[in-house]
Structures are given as structure tokens and as C-alpha cells.
Amino acid sequence: MKQQRWSERAKHPFVVGGNAALSILLIFMVAAAVMVEYGRQQFYGSGPLTSEEVVVVPRGLGVRQIADLLEEKGIIENKWTFVTGLQFTGSRGSLQAGEYAFPSGASMNDVMKIIASGKVIEHPVTIAEGLTSEQIVKRLAEIDVLSGEFRQIPPEGSLLPETYRVTRGTSREQMIKRMTAARDKALEEAWANRDPSIPVKSPFELLVLASIIEKETAIASERARVAAVFVNRLKKNMRLQSDPTIIYGLVGGKGSLGRPILRSEITRRSPYNTYVINGLPPGPIANVGREALEAAARPAKTDDLYFVADGSGGHAFASSYQEHRQNVAKWRAIERERGAAEADRVDPEDAEEVAPAAAGEASGRRG
Secondary structure (H helix, E strand, O other): OHHHHHHHHHOOHHHHHHHHHHHHHHHHHHHHHHHHHHHHHHHHOOOOOOOOEEEEEOOOOOHHHHHHHHHHOOOOOOHHHHHHHHHHHOOOOOOOOEEEEEOOOOOHHHHHHHHHHOOOOEEEEEOOOOOOHHHHHHHHHOOOOOEOOOOOOOOOOOOOOOEEEEEOOOEHHHHHHHHHHHHHHHHHHHHHOOOOOOOOOOHHHHHHHHHHHHHHOOOHHHHHHHHHHHHHHHHOOOOOOOHHHHHHHHHHHHOOOOOOOEHHHHOOOOOOOOOOOOOOOOOOOOOOOHHHHHHHHOOOOOOOOEEEEOOOOOEEEEOOHHHHHHHHHHHHHHHHHHOOOOOOEOOHHHHHHHOOOOOOOOOOOOO
């Protein structure tokens, strides 16, 4: 009788329904556990990348849009697993815009951490010493990781050429401001550490002198000695007679003349022609690096008054005009061997004839 009652109870609709619900719940729990484990393995397991991949995450994208982008680029396999993982790890609101590099095999967790870190790719932007501001603006305009336009060409000498690291999307105006601030700091440091005996009256004059040194030689070991030549000439009230100043007076910010200087141009009056004017020109003729500023501030202790190309890429220096003429003769012989003589070009030893007020030519560079 009792067994019959128990059997009847077991068949009661409520019992049957309860057992079915419990079974479904257990199946659901097991399935959920399996899905969670599968999702966890997907989220923390190795991703599909076989080599490093770079992706730009634009500003303004939501989490799902970022997940769509990552799936489209092949960085992750399943965007929904990625979004769910962000939710469970509490990282949903930490993703940041920028350009990121994802390594081979990066898991979704790795991808999430990279984007949340904000450690975007930095690109080197190198600006060579001795370029004019117009040339620098042209160079920056060609760099595709930068954005925006220029308001105007910065004043000559106001930028510091060196290698800067920038993120994609940095504006060109931001680059100009950064280079200007760097120049201001470098000039301030050079002026503060200057040899008090140098005949320059202000940081601006130091900058002008440094720009001539920068254009005269690209050899670091020569800069202090080239600086000494010009400082010694200033002290003796000798004209600087620097070819690059003539070129700047002719072409300005364009930078390059593209041919040898003509005899008629040596005598042409210009505020920048140091074969004609006394002292420094009215402004810088290029943007200078730190080494040229340091050389101008602390020139070598020599009696040199002249220098001319020596055929090796450097210069031969002299303290007397007689010694200088000997160096010039050697250079002329090298030019003849190279077939580089120009009929309408002023030779170094002709400087006295061209500019009789000066004791002789200082510069041998025809940049």
C-alpha cells in the first residue's frame, strides 16, 4: 500500500515538473560551466596572429566597435568572447585610442592589456641639422604619421633639429612647438655655459654664430675649431667671409643654391654677405643642433684665422695667410684632379681681391 502511494506521489505532476526543472537547471549549469571554461580558454589562450600586427584604434569607438575592428584585422577570433572578457575583468571602460603593435600569438587578454595600457607606438622623426625653417616645414609635411597644416613658417633658427619620438596623429603645429621649446632650452644652456671671452653680446648673436658654424662643417670634431676661426676674426675686426652666408642672402629659406657661387655674387651687397658686411649677419642662416651651439659658446683655443677644404670632407686650418695659401694650393690641385674647376667661381685665394677689406678668406665650403 505504501509503495503504491509513493509511486503515485512520484507520478504527481508537481514532482515530475520539479524533477524536470532540476534536470534542466543542472544541464544548464553544466553547459554554462562548459561555455565559461571554453570562453576562458579562448580569452587567455594564444590568438590567431602569426606575426606582429599594427592596428590603429581611432578615437570615439565604443567597446563593440573596437572588438569589430580587432576581429576584422585578425587580432582576435571572436569579438563576443572579447567583449565578455572585458566585462568579467572589469576592463570595459579602460580601452584607449591609439596605434598599437600586437605580437604573434597574443591572447585576447594580452590584446586587452595592450590597448588598456595606452602604450602606443612612437615613431622617430629625425630633422637634420643645418636645414632652414622652410626646409624643415617641407620635411614635416612629408611625414605621414603627423597631421594638420602649418599656420606659418617659423622664424629662422627657432627650431632644434634632432630626433623626436611622436605618436601617430601628432599635429605638425605640436611638432613645431616642441622643436621651438627644445631650441629655447638648448640655447639657454649654451649661453649659460659660454666662454665669457667670446665676442657675442646676446643669446641671439650666439645663435647666429652657431648657424654659420653649422653650415660650414658637418664634422663634429671640427666644429669647435671652425668656431675658433670666426671668434678670432670677430675679435680682430676681420670680416667672416663665410660662403653659406652669401648663399642665404641669395636664396633665403630655400637653403641650397644648387651651383657654385659666382664671382659677381661675392661682391653683391646683402645684409647676409659676410664678404661685404662687418661682423655677424642680422639673423641665423639655418637651424642649429646642440653641438654647433656648444661650439659657438666654447670654441677651441687656437690662433686659426683661415680654413679651406682638404679633400677628405674636412678642412685644413691655418693661423697665417701664407700657410693658408699653401693649403689653398693643395685644395686647388685636388680640384683640378677631380675636374671640378669652375671658370666663374671665386677661388679661395682670390678672396683678398674680391673683398680687400678682409685679411683673407675664412671659409672653404661651398654648400
